[in-house]
Amino acid sequence: MTDAVLRVRGITKSFGAFKAVDGVDLDIAEGEIHALIGPNGAGKTTCFNLLTGSLPLTSGEISLRGNAISGLPMDEIARRGIVRSYQISSIFPDFTALANVRFALQQKRGTNFDFWRSERTLEQLHGRAMDLLDQLGLVEWANVRAGDLPYGRKRALEIATTLALDPQILLLDEPTSGMGREDIGRVVDLIRKVAKGRTVIMVEHNLSVVEGLCNHVTVLARGRVIASGNYREVARNEKVVEAYLGAAHA
Template sequence: MTGQGEKGVSTAALTVRNISKSFGAFKAVDGVDLDIATGEIHAMIGPNGAGKTTCFNLLTGDLPLTNGEIQLHGKVISGLATDVIARQGLVRSYQISSIFPDFTVLNNVRFALQQKRASNFDFWRPERSLNTLNDRAMELLENLDLDPWADHRAGELPYGRKRALEIATTLALDPSVLLLDEPTSGMGREDIGRVTDLIRKVAVGRTVLMVEHNLSVVQGLCDKVTVLARGQVIAQGTYDEVANDARVVEAYLGAVHA
């Protein structure tokens, strides 16, 4: 249920009503409702093929809705272009790292910071055009413990650090709602712990919605959980509530034994 502030005003950062996406006769997402409270870390989980990534693509405008409506802080954003949605505060990081491997870590963040400017063509301008962004770029790198790597090529970073850099470039757009697509995918235990700590840090003052397969991460990090199966929401609540839901147990066991 949508959170209510004083005088009944909604405190939801992201409100999703009956969104659907069909590809021909196949419904990848089928009537999904979400209420993501402001300041919440919210996980979307489910077996492979449940519709999680398609949901993310609908939220960010990467795919058009077949039906339904999406609101960001009470303002309808469904139907808007991806870049417009990002500028309004909903920004996504992707499961596959999207950094520029041949540029330095610092330059990756500076490029991202340009997207907030009225003119974002500094890429083609002299180096001094980017130097004005150094202070903010270094602040972001320091917040994510990446400042020692500032002058390294991004492609040389260890995998976990690359994911941290991707989060830094996402934060450069100053999102109020941050979508993270499998942020710990493919990581060892040490990197998982580091990235989990980073997510907890960057969640201060903003809302986070994440798709994550690692249920230990979800249990230790997230306030609320939405479970999808076959494109539909089958359970929502705290981790303990959804973990003990018979429909969730069946969905995961069915996936294991399929």
């Protein structure tokens, strides 16, 4: 385990008198797959919004490789390497899978929406786009409209377009939600593959996925961290058991 690449101290997000996130500390180690879990309403998605800058902090500090990023705009945080898949990777349903990845690569080049006018620039990115599709098992779907892709393949395309931005830290919000067993297995394999050489933070309700995939698990309940450790440690924690059983019987 290496030193924390992302360090979070006492982050809080209040909406009036309600604290959706209440004094959360996180240490995300370089190269790990770190899960945020907890019952509905625990504050997991709000934490993601705070980490990516899409919501401002009420209080607390976030640092990336020792440099404070608290208060930076979302696009600047993304440029520094923290990317949340659905926020940044816009899937255009009327364009092919290949075109979607090329658009994301164009965005990475910082030329905004020039791609609408520059087919030549897009062709220059063709090789890299095909390489990303190959990594995600999408080569045979390259010329299929994104809107026509099966659900699991759409999620893979979202990951491909996110990887086009070359993130250091990839945030995935319920990547297996709504999937059947075959698609879940495929996406888990993809996450394991793309995690090589980068750090992944994921919100995931499927605890079997968390157990088999994640190095570290942080459990939230009512906006606070109630447990942190490997899956076996948190699964035995009495506070975690109580939080999940309480949610089940609410």
